[in-house]
Amino acid sequence: MGWIPCSGNSGTKKKIVKMEVQHSLTRQIKPTPGKLKRNSSTNSKDTSKNGNAEHIAAQTFAFRELANATRNFRADCLLGEGGFGRVYKGRLESINQVVAIKQLDRNGLQGNREFLVEVLMLSLLHHHNLVNLIGYCADGDQRLLVYEYMPYGSLEDHLHDISPGKKRLDWNTRMKIAAGAAKGLEYLHDQANPPVIYRDLKCSNILLGEGYHPKLSDFGLAKLGPVGENTHVSTRVMGTYGYCAPEYAMTGQLTLKSDVYSFGVVLLEIITGRKAIDNSKSTAEQNLVAWARPLFKDRRKFSQMADPMLQGQYPSRGLYQALAVAAMCVQEQANMRPVIADVVTALSYLASQRYDHNIQSNSRLAPGTPPRTRRRQ
Known part of the structure; x- marks a missing residue:
């Protein structure tokens, strides 16, 4: 991405960076008949007074302020590291808030384009299951993103x-x-206009807040989905091995159903406790989907797929239903996969069925007494 070098005072820098972000937004959305809805719930000093949707509803921060917040990016503030770079925990005095600060690795696999996409997507999209972008920094060659802090880490x-x-x-x-x-994911597919293909759904990108409330994060690879009569978006294959849908990996044709496949892999991880790809296992068990497919065909083997860490404390019926949803999501043929709205309906029902292992354990230990028969006189 052709960034304009930042020079001059801080206010000038912010204006230049903001112009570049806005111009990128115009280039990206102009060919489509729809327009991404702006994040109207984000209050920011950078929000346009006239409500123009091309303005970015996120604050800009000076690099010095973010360095101070993380005590110069000290190792004991490090939360994790990914394709973008390192993520640090910090406290911003200007807004009196604990935040997560992601610093672009200038030698990393992802660059300015992903940085721009992340700022655009999370500034224009808002949902309680998407991580909240507070702001960004683009001082000189520094690229940083500031998010709400998610205390429970990743899934x-x-x-x-x-x-x-x-x-x-x-x-x-x-x-x-x-x-x-x-x-x-349903919000991205069905409520964003045009729809957004996440393209990088995996356990490390699902962050957990208080009460294990999940939020999708890391939108650097997100793409605007097909509109009108188009059925797919053609793009270079990006994402994480083990989560990519087979048709996307082979052809580069990206659809909403590509995300559904990735979600199916995540759901399998949640149920089984296994990794999408685990090279420490035998060859037949290294790929989670390849391991699961034969087991999907025999309901008697479903209990073998439950995470041993659950120690048998799960509802048998709920396990079967959750595995059935996962099996549909990871179908090899994209048109055989459900739309994400149907997945939400099924999983919302399962989440509403609270499992109490104490009650279930008692019912297993003390099965119902068979009806008595009268003794003949």
Whole structure:
């Protein structure tokens, strides 16, 4: 992306960067008949007074302020690291808020284009299952994003390589997270105009807030979906191995159903506790979907697919239904997969069916007494 070099005072820098972001937005949306709806609920000093949808509803921060917030990006403030760069926890005195600050790795795989897309998407889209972008920094060659802080980390942190002493996710929490993540995807597919294809749905991109409330994050690879009579968007294959839909990986043709496939992989991870790709397992079990497909055909084997960490504390009927949803989402043929709205309906129902392992355990230990028959005289 051809960024305009930032020079002069801070106010001039902010205006130049904001112009570049707005021009990028115009270029990206102009060919489509629809227009992305602006994030109307975000209050910001950079929001246009006339409400023009091309203005970015996110604050701009100076690099020095973000450096101070993270104590010069000290190692003990590091939350994690991904394709974009490192994420730090910090406190911004100007807004009196704890935040997560993502710093672009200038030698990393993702660059200015992904940075721009992230700012645009999260400034224009708003939903309680999407992470909230507070602002960004583009001082000189520095590129940083400022998000709300999600205290429980990512879903991946709670499913894989769990540290000793960390609480395991119970069945009810898993279904709540699955339903919430699906609702975030439904918003992108069905309420954004034009629709947005997330393209990078995976456990590490589902962040958890208080009460394990899930929010989708990292929109650097998101694309505006097909509109009108178009059935797909052609683009270079991006994403994470193990989550990419087969037709997208082979042809580069991206559709909303590509996201549904990725969601199916995530749902399988939630149910089984296994990773999408796990090279530490035998060859037949390294790819989660390839391992699961034969088991989907035999309901008697469904219990073998439940995460051992659940210790049998899950509803059998709920397990079968959740696996049925996952199986439909990871169908090889895209047109055989459900739309995300149907997935939301199914998972919202499962999340509403609270499982109490104490009641279930008692019912298993004390089965119903068979009806008595009168003794013959």
